């Protein structure tokens with residue numbers, strides 16, 4: 001990567017000067033979401049509209065749930081060239097300032113929100129914040145990547161041996177270096193060359209001086225949609241990003257597809273071997289926003305259908321259905337509708353606690369999730385309470401919530417979970433604890449019930465989840481339609497780097 005007068009005005013400092021700057025926003029020690037899997041990134045791009053960077057900032061704001069650690073925008077203006085701003089923290093904190101947005105002129109821009117899975121995890125440098133930029137003989141290009149490259153270690157070693165000088169610790173930078181080594185004569189062709197070497201999950205928003213480019217990996221693990229905004233186009237990880245700028249959804253980018261958008265033309269290519277898609281089924285359960293559309297269907301409706309399915313599979317004698325806010329709510333609505341039990345908002349979430357509450361005393365730390373969630377005693381006292389949550393990862397938060405509900409006077413506490421037991425880590429762009437820390441990796445459902453200390457615990461089955469997302473026959477074990485590796489251990493792309501580091505795939509006995 002090289003920078004010149006037309007290259008981004010990278011506002012990042014040299015690495016030796018960034019070491020004392022604030023790092024990632026720490027997960028709060030009592031943030032219930034600390035016990036969740038976490039989506040890693042969101043990408044957004046716009047072409048053909050003045051002030052494209054403002055639209056990108058809005059789009060990234062809508063995608064903030066996909067990454068809160070840092071964000072960046074690159075724009076291009078014919079007179080001023082490429083410009084870039086990358087910042088730690090929320091989009092609203094940096095990209096709402098006129099003084100910042102004025103430095104990002106032009107009708108073409110891409111952006112990225114990040115929460116790292118690869119790279120400098122826990123020690124983020126500003127140079128790890130995307131979009132990344134490369135200056136090639138035919139002009140510059142910037143890329144923003146959502147996903148995880150599963151052979152990045154091997155690629156990085158190979159590229160360094162051949163002379164590449166990496167500036168970040170991110171897996172995504174491999175793509176820029178692979179593009180630099182391609183002999184193709186234009187940037188989209190170089191990108192195709194580069195991505196044919198890459199394994200894993202990638203949804204990419206990229207740009208040249210004149211083109212907006214979107215790509216999904218051959219299995220389409222992570223989402224990417226195309227929208228129409230005025231006379232221009234937009235790319236977004238989710239449709240909620242299109243909504244905020246008033247763009248109309250055109251369609252999803254297909255698995256293995258590259259779209260190259262210039263002027264009014266959208267060219268479509270399929271540069272990889274065609275395969276059946278394996279979209280991340282957890283996007284339906286938890287990662288995507290409930291107001292987004294996935295596969296032509298509202299995420300909210302799918303989550304509600306999961307609750308319906310769960311009620312059919314795992315009925316319970318209870319008095320109330322109570323969602324664990326916010327992500328358990330649509331499934332609880334579905335469960336209540338199917339079971340006939342009253343839906344009751346008996347747990348209130350304080351939206352103002354979280355990563356801003358950085359330095360807790362020991363006494364406050366011991367309050368645990370009470371600082372974030374509060375149980376309405378008058379609603380649960382003496383009742384048999386059924387709690388609905390989207391997932392159980394380590395189980396630490398579930399135990400604390402159970403205690404709170406019992407402390408509030410509930411007669412019984414039951415749990416119903418809107419995903420199957422999470423027993424395997426994700427290597428495709430989701431932050432997961434190592435396998436040993438996943439409760440379901442070493443406990444049966446009954447053992448988890450006893451560990452959580454609840455009266456009953458049931459997870460939706462994998463077949464039930466498939467039915468809820470629209471596969472009437474459930475999961476076809478010979479050709480599953482989704483990636484469900486964190487539940488099944490069936491990894492659709494061999495995680496080569498992790499195997500080299502000692503990770504063991506599921507055995508026949510498991």
Ligand code: SF4
Nearest residue numbers: 280426483484485486
């Ligand atoms: S392993 Fe789980 S979280 Fe990761 S892509 Fe597959 S289904 Fe999604």
